Amino acid sequence: MRIxxxxxxxxxxxxxxxxxxxxxxxxxLMLGIFSAIAAPSWLAFINNNNLRISQDRIYWAxxxxxxxxxxxxxxxxxxxxxxxxxVQWAVHPANLxxxxxxxxxxxxxxxxxxQSTWYNLPQKIAIDSTKTTLTKVDTNNxxxxxxxxxSDTIYRALFNHKGCPLxxxxxxxxxxxxxxxxxxxxxxxxxxxxxxxxxxxxxxMRTAEDTGCN
Numbered sequence: 001m002r003i004x005x006x007x008x009x010x011x012x013x014x015x016x017x018x019x020x021x022x023x024x025x026x027x028x029l030m031l032g033i034f035s036a037i038a039a040p041s042w043l044a045f046i047n048n049n050n051l052r053i054s055q056d057r058i059y060w061a062x063x064x065x066x067x068x069x070x071x072x073x074x075x076x077x078x079x080x081x082x083x084x085x086x087v088q089w090a091v092h093p094a095n096l097x098x099x100x101x102x103x104x105x106x107x108x109x110x111x112x113x114x115q116s117t118w119y120n121l122p123q124k125i126a127i128d129s130t131k132t133t134l135t136k137v138d139t140n141n142x143x144x145x146x147x148x149x150x151s152d153t154i155y156r157a158l159f160n161h162k163g164c165p166l167x168x169x170x171x172x173x174x175x176x177x178x179x180x181x182x183x184x185x186x187x188x189x190x191x192x193x194x195x196x197x198x199x200x201x202x203x204x205m206r207t208a209e210d211t212g213c214n
Contacts, residue, residue: 047185050122054183055194061089062157069159077158082127092116094169101139131182135167163203182213
C-alpha cells in the first residue's frame with residue numbers, strides 16, 4: 001500500500017511539473033501544422049519585400065546618376081545587368097577610361113556610395129527583358145542593335161550635364177533616352193512586377209508596379 005501511495009505521489013508531481021510524452025508530441029504536431037500554414041505567407045512577405053527593396057535601389061541608382069551628371073557636368077549613367085539569378089547595378093561616368101569595360105568593375109556585396117562598382121540586388125530578383133525598354137549596351141558601353149539581348153546585355157540610364165536622359169553618349173537634350181527597367185520575383189506571381197521609369201525629356205522619373213509596368 002505504501003509503495004502504491006509513493007508511486008501515485010510521484011506520478012502526480014510529474015504531471016504537475018511537466019508534460020507527458022503524448023502531450024509533447026501533440027504540441028510538436030500543432031507547431032508543425034501552424035508552421036506549415038504560416039510558412040507560405042511568410043515567404044511571400046519576404047519575396048514581396050525584396051522586390052520592393054530592389055525597386056527602391058534601382059530608382060535610387062538612376063537618380064544618383066542624374067545628380068552626378070549635373071554636379072560634375074559630364075555624362076553619368078546607371079547600369080543594370082543579369083548575372084545568373086542575380087541582378088547587379090552600378091553608377092559610373094559614361095566614358096570608360098583606360099580601355100576598361102563594364103566587366104572590369106569590381107563586384108561588392110555591400111551597397112555603398114563607391115562609383116564604378118557592381119552591387120547585387122536581393123537573390124532571385126530578375127529583370128523582365130520583355131518589359132524593360134532602357135537602352136541596351138554591350139560591355140564596352142556601346143549601344144546594341146534594337147532587340148538584341150544576350151548574356152552580356154547591359155541596360156543603361158544615361159544622363160548629360162543638364163540631367164536629360166540620352167540614348168547615346170554626346171547627345172544634347174531631345175528625343176531618346178526614355179525607358180524603364182522592370183523587375184520580378186519568379187517565386188511569386190509573374191504578374192507581380194516593379195519598375196523604375198525615366199518618363200520625360202527633362203529627366204523626370206517615377207516608379208510603378210504590376211500593370212503600370214506594361
